[in-house]
Amino acid sequence: MWCAVPLAAVVQFALAVARTDPSTRPRAGLDAAGLGPVRMSLLAAASTAISCTLGSGVALLVCLELRGDLGGTPLSGSAERLLDGQAHLPWGATLTLLGLLPALASATCAVVLRPRREATAPQPPVDPEAETAAPAPKPAVPPTPKPVYTGLPWGIAIISVGLAMEAYVGRGPAPDPDTLLSLPGRTDGASPGVIGGWLLASLGLVLAGPGLTHWCGVLLSAGRPGAVRLLAGRILQDAATRIGRPLGVLCAVASGALAAAELYGAAWEGSGPRPFGPLTGLGAALVMACVTATAITAALDSRQSRTGTTAALQRLGLPASMLRGAAVLRTCVLLAVLTPLTWAIAELAALPMTR
Structure with a gap:
């Protein structure tokens, strides 16, 4: 486990x-x-x-x-x-x-x-006499459907359920640092309800990641944006599926780490026993390193997929400084939206168990 x-x-x-x-x-x-x-x-x-x-x-x-x-x-x-x-x-x-x-x-x-395998629509039968009489008109190319991020409302609902479960189950004193992963709800170990609430809140963040990334792009493109803001917003909307899920996983892991630090920090004295051993710290560092590297890899993959578009924009005379400004703006907007959300979920997850 x-x-x-x-x-x-x-x-x-x-x-x-x-x-x-x-x-x-x-x-x-x-x-x-x-x-x-x-x-x-x-x-x-x-x-x-x-x-x-x-x-x-x-x-x-x-x-x-x-x-x-x-x-x-x-x-x-x-x-x-x-x-x-x-x-x-x-x-x-x-x-x-x-x-x-x-x-x-x-x-x-x-x-x-x-x-x-991509599903193809069945073609209607062709009449040979009608085909020789007059050439058949070319079928109209249907517009590319826009992706629908249904995971955002589901993610919000699952986060709410997880936090409500923790608030209902996690009524108890601060954890005992002498017991391994001691959580309120059970005196001899971890509470399944609290762990289930944490897992539900983390799953909600993962599901909401693409939708949050997409709406960050929509927010950047709202109103009458300039060239840098419009470029940053369109790129975020286009790469929402590619980078949104790894960002959601990263936020879920960071939220769990902040909640654990908040929960165990109240009972962790400098001269007393340590609730986290070196091997637990090694496992946490491994998880954080992997999810961070996954998010960076997804961002690099998204950048690689835009190589043709970037080359076309540079041939049109778009300066490289504008591309760098759009990248910095995308990063700042994602940090401004996801960081307070991660911190708020971590505080709400730890609040019922620190009262």
Whole structure:
């Protein structure tokens, strides 16, 4: 259970890297060599599995060295007490690191990156006599439908349900720092209702991420915008689906971290016991690093997808300073909207348990 959140964060980061890897994208001429879209997705899954296996192997070697199981270096046994070097390393931990992580990451890449078949409308039957008499008019090209971000109202509703669940269940004193993950609701451990409320609030943030990003772009483009503001707003609206979900995950993790710091900070004295151990801090740092890297990777992928548009704008004489100003404006607007929202949800999540 402790490995579930870091495992999900690493798998999400592996998927983001595989999605933006230029060597696994379909290119013209590869179909003749037998590398179509399906095989390219399998190639991306295999590359992800190899990368995750190598990284997990290095992590296992570092863990064994710090435990003192290998020996021969100055760092051997430096964390023997912390990593329980006196006992044998559990097989379940080794299999989770070396087997479950690469398998989940590669399977997720194979499923998500597999090409989807687009549904085509059935064509009406053609009368040969009518076709010889007069040429049939060309069918009108339907306009491209605008994406509908239905996740925003659902995200707001799920956040409200999660906070209400925490307010109802989380009635109790401040957590005891001597107990591992002690939350109000149960005296011997974590309360399922409180954890469920946290998970619902986090899920709501993830679902609301694309919609919030889209409406940030709409806000920038409202009124009579200038060139920089219009460009920044249109880019945000176009990239809402691509960068909104990773930003929602990042906000959810940051909100959980702020709520945990607020909840445990009241009971954490400088001379008393520590509610968070080094391994908990290592797991939190891993999750935060992965979700931050995923958001950055999604932003770079969005920038790469706009290469043709950017080149066309530069050929029209648009200065590079205007493009940089639009990028800075997009970043500032997202920070101005998402940062107070993340902080407010974290405070509301911790408020029922700190009273």
